[in-house]
Amino acid sequence: MEVHGRVLSSATPPSEEEMDLRRGPWTVEEDLKLINYITVHGDGRWNTLARCAGLKRTGKSCRLRWLNYLRPDVRRGNITPEEQLLILELHSRWGNRWSKIAQHLPGRTDNEIKNYWRTRVQKQAKQLQCDVNSKKFKDAMRYIWMPRLVERIRAASGSSLQASNPLPDCPTEQPGQAWPCPESSASAPAGSNSSDSVVTHFSSPPASDSFTGDYHNYPGCIQGGENKSGDGIQAGFAQLDGGWYENREMFDFEQGGWGENLWNLEDNWFMQQEV
DNA sequence: AAAATGGGCAACCGCACCACC
DNA sequence: CGGTGGTGCGGTTGCCCATTT
Numbered sequence: 001m002e003v004h005g006r007v008l009s010s011a012t013p014p015s016e017e018e019m020d021l022r023r024g025p026w027t028v029e030e031d032l033k034l035i036n037y038i039t040v041h042g043d044g045r046w047n048t049l050a051r052c053a054g055l056k057r058t059g060k061s062c063r064l065r066w067l068n069y070l071r072p073d074v075r076r077g078n079i080t081p082e083e084q085l086l087i088l089e090l091h092s093r094w095g096n097r098w099s100k101i102a103q104h105l106p107g108r109t110d111n112e113i114k115n116y117w118r119t120r121v122q123k124q125a126k127q128l129q130c131d132v133n134s135k136k137f138k139d140a141m142r143y144i145w146m147p148r149l150v151e152r153i154r155a156a157s158g159s160s161l162q163a164s165n166p167l168p169d170c171p172t173e174q175p176g177q178a179w180p181c182p183e184s185s186a187s188a189p190a191g192s193n194s195s196d197s198v199v200t201h202f203s204s205p206p207a208s209d210s211f212t213g214d215y216h217n218y219p220g221c222i223q224g225g226e227n228k229s230g231d232g233i234q235a236g237f238a239q240l241d242g243g244w245y246e247n248r249e250m251f252d253f254e255q256g257g258w259g260e261n262l263w264n265l266e267d268n269w270f271m272q273q274e275v
Numbered sequence: 276a277a278a279a280t281g282g283g284c285a286a287c288c289g290c291a292c293c294a295c296c
Numbered sequence: 297c298g299g300t301g302g303t304g305c306g307g308t309t310g311c312c313c314a315t316t317t
Contacts, residue, residue, distance in 0.1 A: 025285075025311080047302070059302075064286065099305060114306075115284055123282085 022056045026065055030055055034062055035070055068109045075107025079116050081156070085149040087113055088121075088141055 022030075037053035043066060046059030055062060068074070079087070083105055090101040098110035098117075105113065125132040128140060 023287075045302070058287095060288090060304095061286075063303075068285075096306065110305075111285075118307095119283055 021058055021061075023061070026069075030057070031065070031070060034066060038066060038070075064111075068111045073107055074109065079108075079112075079120075081149050081153050083108065084116075085146060085153065087116065088146055088149070091117065091121075092138065092142070 033053050033055055037049060041049070041052070043049065043063075046063040048059070050057050050059045050062045053062070057065075086105060087101060090104060094100055096114075096117075098114045102108050102110040102113050122132050124145070125134075125137045128137060130136045
């Protein structure tokens, strides 16, 4: 039996654990029991629900299964560049507040975002031989990764992006630190309806405790002629650990394509010069 | 072709918080 | 005020599968 690509064995008899709680992968039968029960009675009071539904599972297990997998509005599939961008930005703002971040990605669960971070993002940090929490990596994320995401999204949508939706309310947001780059916005991919769309813009900076840099701009979206000093940004350049790197040429994300290595050999080499 | 390795992801665990009694 | 149950969160584990050797 197969559910969402995962082979499930419903033939494993509980045997001596018949009266005990089951653990491990859910069977289709269990899924159906849970879905049917919640459809009729609603969710909440998960321990009671588990008993009444005839599931030999803990309430926690039922809740997790429902919220992360069975809920009708759970959105599955690859994390889109728009979502990636939002995750990066919200994480820079809130850190490992996965549930809070997930609230702003409709259909995505905290578990999914957490897994994305741990597998994809931490992998990139590993390639750069630095910690995800290090300034080096955060700067790389801000000055290289995110601008490229913006460009990628912009290119995919025919450069007709508009800052249609502000980021979700953020109590820590500080209006005085606006990024002067309203064009660097990401709209939802075609096909997603407006209420589900994940839209980010960068008119205001993430107010992150951990981010040591200013939030003036993404180098990748700097308009010609701008040359700020003292904030780690120049037109087309990114300052990482004190060194200046030409953004568009030195960091070519497009070569590998999204989902593969974010950093090419040159990226790694230049980053390592500054360690 | 088989074994080893690594990545991705579902699920579990421990803890904290809150409401209720 | 302390105990208990329910809930939510972040961290971790373990399984499955694809890729590499």
